[in-house]
Amino acid sequence: MQAYLEPIIIGILIILLILFISVWLWVWQPKQRLLLAATCCAVGGTLMIGVHYFIMHQTDLYGTWLYEVLQIWRTESYAWSIGIVVSIMGLLITIAVEKIINYYRPPRTVTIGESRRALFKKIGIAVPAVTIGGSSVVAFDGQYRIEVTHHELAFPRLPQYLHNYRLAQISDVHIGPCIDLQEFDRIMDYVLTEKPQRLLITGDLIDTLEWLPNLCERINQLVSQFPDGIDYILGNHEHFRDVTRVTRALRNTSMRVLINENYQLNKDVSIDDRPVYLAGVDYNMNRNRIACRQEMMEQALAGIPDDAFVLLMAHHPEFFTEAMERNIPMTFSGHTHGGQINVLGVNVVPIGTPYVKGMYVHGTSCCYVNRGSGHWWPIRINCPREISVFTFRSQ
Numbered sequence: 001m002q003a004y005l006e007p008i009i010i011g012i013l014i015i016l017l018i019l020f021i022s023v024w025l026w027v028w029q030p031k032q033r034l035l036l037a038a039t040c041c042a043v044g045g046t047l048m049i050g051v052h053y054f055i056m057h058q059t060d061l062y063g064t065w066l067y068e069v070l071q072i073w074r075t076e077s078y079a080w081s082i083g084i085v086v087s088i089m090g091l092l093i094t095i096a097v098e099k100i101i102n103y104y105r106p107p108r109t110v111t112i113g114e115s116r117r118a119l120f121k122k123i124g125i126a127v128p129a130v131t132i133g134g135s136s137v138v139a140f141d142g143q144y145r146i147e148v149t150h151h152e153l154a155f156p157r158l159p160q161y162l163h164n165y166r167l168a169q170i171s172d173v174h175i176g177p178c179i180d181l182q183e184f185d186r187i188m189d190y191v192l193t194e195k196p197q198r199l200l201i202t203g204d205l206i207d208t209l210e211w212l213p214n215l216c217e218r219i220n221q222l223v224s225q226f227p228d229g230i231d232y233i234l235g236n237h238e239h240f241r242d243v244t245r246v247t248r249a250l251r252n253t254s255m256r257v258l259i260n261e262n263y264q265l266n267k268d269v270s271i272d273d274r275p276v277y278l279a280g281v282d283y284n285m286n287r288n289r290i291a292c293r294q295e296m297m298e299q300a301l302a303g304i305p306d307d308a309f310v311l312l313m314a315h316h317p318e319f320f321t322e323a324m325e326r327n328i329p330m331t332f333s334g335h336t337h338g339g340q341i342n343v344l345g346v347n348v349v350p351i352g353t354p355y356v357k358g359m360y361v362h363g364t365s366c367c368y369v370n371r372g373s374g375h376w377w378p379i380r381i382n383c384p385r386e387i388s389v390f391t392f393r394s395q
Contacts (some may be wrong), residue, residue, distance in 0.1 A: 001135070002092065005342070012385075034115040035356050037344055038301070038359045044370055055074075055177050058176075058177065058180070058208065058210075059210040059211060060269070062180065071180075074177065074178070075140055075143050075178075075378055076136060076139070078130070078378050078379060079135040079136040079138070079139035079140075079379070080132060080136075080367075080376060082135045082138075082139070083128070083131045083132030083133075083134070083135035083136070083377050084132070086131040086133065086135065087128045087131045088130050090127040090131060091127055091128075093324050094127065096226025108299070108354075110211050112136075118367075127227070134266055135379070138379055138380065139378050139379055140378075141380070141384075142340070142375070142378040142379055142380030142384070142385075143178065143378035144228070145341050145380075145384045145385060146186075146187065146190060146373070146384065146385045146386070146387060147385065147386055147387070148190055148194065148386075148387045148389060149385045149386055149387070149388050149389065150389050150390075150391070151359065151368065151388065151389070151390050151391070152390075152391050152392075152393050153366065153391065153392050153393065154392075154393045154394070154395040155309075155329055155330075155332060155392070155394070155395055156394075156395045157274065157309075158309070158392060158393070158394040158395065159266065159269075159274040159275070159276050159309050160266075160273050161266035161269075161273075162274050162276060162309065162392040163392065163393075163394055164391065164392065164393070165197060165198075165391070165392045166194070166195070166196045166197055166347060166389065166390070166391050166392075167196050167197060167198040167199070167200060167389075167390050168191045168194055168196035168198075168199050168200070168202075168387060168388065168389050168390075169200045169202060169332050169368070169370055169387075169388040169389075169390070170187060170191065170199070170200075170201055170202075170370070170373040170387055170388075171197075171201065171202040171203060171204065171235075171332075171333075171335075171370040171372055171373060172202075172203065172204040172235065172334045172335065172337055172372035172373060172374055172375065173187065173201075173204065173205050173206070173372075173373050173374040174204055174206070174207050174212055174237065174372075174374045174375055174376045175205065175206040175207060175208060175215060175374070176206065176207030176208035176211075176376060177207070177208070177376065178374065178375055178376055178378055179374035179375070180211075180375070181211060181214055181215065181218065182220065183374070184199055184215070184374075185218070187373050187374070187387065188218075188222060190387050191387055192225055194387075194389045196226065196389060197226065197227045197228045198226055198227070198228040198229065198230070198231065199222075199226050199229075199230045199231070200230075200231050200232075200313055200332050201230065201231070201232040201233070201255075202233055202235070202313050202314070202315055202332055202333060202334040202370065203232075203234055203235025203236070203237075203238070203283060203315030203334060203335065204235030204237040204238070204315065204334065204335070205235070205238070205246075205250075206231065206235065206237075206238070206241070206246065206307070207237055207241060207376060208321070209241055209242060209245060209246070212245070212246065212249050216249050216250065216252065216253050219250070219253045219254070220253050220254050223253070223255055224254075226267070227252070229255070229256060230255040230256065231255070231256045231258060231278060231280065231313065232250060232255050232256065232257050232280075233255075233257075233258050233259070233280040233281065233282070233313045233314070233315055234246070234247070234259060234282055234283050234315065235283050235315040235334070235335065236283045236315065236316075236335070237376075238283070239283055239285055243389050247259070258278070258279065258280025258300075258313060259280065259282050259311050260280070260281055260282050260296050260299035260300045261279070261280065261299070261300060262277050262278060262279035262280070262300055262301065262302075262303070262304055262310075263277065263278060264276065264277050264308075265277065265278055266325075274307055274308060274309050275305060275307075275308045276277075276307070276308065276309045276310075276311070277304045277308050277309070277310050277311070278310075278311045278313070279300040279301055279304070279310055279311070279312050279313070280300060280312075280313040280314075281293075281296045281297060281300045281312070281313070281314045281315075281319055282296055283315050283316060284296065284316060284318075284319075285316075290319070293318065293319060293322050294322060296319075297319070297322045297323075297326070300312075301326065309329055310326075310328045310329065310330075311329070311330050311331075311332070312328050312330065312331040312332070313331075313332050313333075314331055314332070314333050315333065315334055315335050316333065316335045316353070317331075317333040317334075317335060317336065317353055317355035317360075317367060317369045318353055318355070319331065319333070320333065320355055320360065320362075320367040321366065324362050324363065325365055327363075327365060328365055329364060329365060329366065330365075330366050330367075330368075331365070331366070331367040331368070332368055332388075333355070333367055333368065333369045333370070334369065334370045334372060335369075336351050336353065336355070336356050336357060336369055336371075336372075337371060337372035337375055337383070338356060338357035338358075338370075338371030338372060338383040338386070339351055339356050339357065339383060340372075340375070340377070340379060340380045340381070340383050341379065341380070341381045341382075341383065342381055342382040342383045343381060343382070348381075356365060356369060357369050357370075357371050357383070368388060368390070369381055370388050371384070371386040372383065372385055372386065373385055373386060373387055
């Protein structure tokens with residue numbers, strides 16, 4: 001989390017906390033209003049102070065008992081914040097319903113009025129309990145649950161090099177406040193269990209740059225465990241933090257970093273076979289998005305023969321449009337986190353792209369959008385973190 005953003009976020013949370021307390025006391029109308037308001041402020045304020053301290057000192061605290069406590073604290077603070085937002089909406093609806101009922105069906109007796117008031121007071125207790133409690137369950141599930149998905153990719157005229165070839169993809173790990181190095185190790189344990197020949201990392205690998213040296217050490221240890229190594233591209237968060245620092249550090253590891261470039265995977269190709277190339281594009285930070293994407297694609301594909309089978313790594317799935325135009329068989333993407341909150345098949349969070357998660361097929365071109373192997377915000381509903389494993393088959 002960038003330093004200049006944190007005070008803004010905490011300020012918003014404080015405003016939401018005050019609004020929540022005001023609306024809640026309006027609905028419930030308990031006798032000890034001041035005591036309850038003070039208690040809520042104390043709990044909410046303590047959570048905010050705790051998560052602020054955790055983020056500011058995370059790398060220093062790593063490995064201590066206090067770190068483990070603050071990890072739980074951090075996740076609960078995210079749950080508290082989303083629970084407050086949902087509670088406010090629920091309580092406002094409760095107030096509106098009560099006003100409408102009293103307007104159209106005013107109580108005929110004092111007893112009926114008191115009963116009705118008692119009902120809404122109970123609702124005033126139930127709404128925060130359900131929303132904040134439910135948010136806690138969702139936050140801890142979203143923080144720790146990882147799903148390994150398996151996919152078969154069948155293509156006509158598949159090069160011999162890719163027959164039964166197995167590769168894994170992770171994306172949007174976001175090593176930082178929510179995903180630490182220990183959790184990164186857990187992700188890699190899942191990946192290595194699948195025994196892929198190659199690992200693709202499609203951007204947004206790290207947020208907290210204090211952990212960059214330790215991450216580079218881990219990557220150097222991991223590369224040899226994949227027969228064909230690890231390939232990586234940049235995401236928007238590397239640009240947000242310090243793209244020059246990240247690129248320099250990761251290029252000094254044994255991992256291949258592709259920034260609008262490509263290389264051939266099968267060096268010895270027979271006359272009747274096809275060459276296989278892996279290309280990677282940078283993240284598009286330019287407002288003139290289409291023209292910039294076109295330019296990046298031209299650079300990334302430069303020198304690739306027309307008959308080559310191309311695998312494309314693109315952090316943002318919007319590059320699938322350019323991939324389709326060029327008949328690129330397979331694009332690996334991420335960025336969207338799958339929307340993170342999916343209710344009845346509908347993504348609650350607007351993504352800004354039609355390619356949200358999973359496989360998309362258009363003609364001879366396919367694109368897979370990974371849901372994110374990590375995140376910077378742990379609230380996930382029907383959209384767990386993902387490690388994708390692909391096996392190529394001849395069609």
